[in-house]
């Protein structure tokens with residue numbers, strides 16, 4: 001919903017597409033949790049008990065990460081390229097080739113949600129906003145003010161859903 005809001009405000013692509021990209025961006029985590037549960041537990045242990053960033057723990061324990069897994073599955077499912085890119089590159093937006101704007105919106109929305117505590121508890125991205133993403137959608141401080149202002153409404157909608 002935060003991604004959708006940013007896309008409406010910055011007039012980036014179809015907000016419905018961006019909403020879907022935001023919804024699916026971490027689908028690789030669900031797949032890892034389902035199909036590699038033991039390793040997923042080891043990853044969460046490092047994240048929770050050793051304060052290791054989720055992505056680092058994945059790369060260390062698995063040698064790959066949820067963005068790569070999600071991207072591979074999304075391609076196998078024949079999802080639209082924009083969704084494949086959002087899933088694959090939401091932690092490295094500068095690598096998106098066709099839709100850097102949508103990928104950047106998802107990256108920034110993910111960071112905002114993390115900063116306000118809407119993440120998987122330990123997957124804190126706070127402070128890791130990619131400068132490429134900020135400039136690629138021309139995000140200004142007034143935009144951030146607007147997002148912050150609308151967050152309580154979004155959070156209420158999430159709780160009511």
Ligand SMILES: [Fe+2]
Nearest residue numbers: 025026090091
């Ligand atoms: Fe992620």
Ligand SMILES: [Fe+2]
Nearest residue numbers: 025026110119
């Ligand atoms: Fe995320």
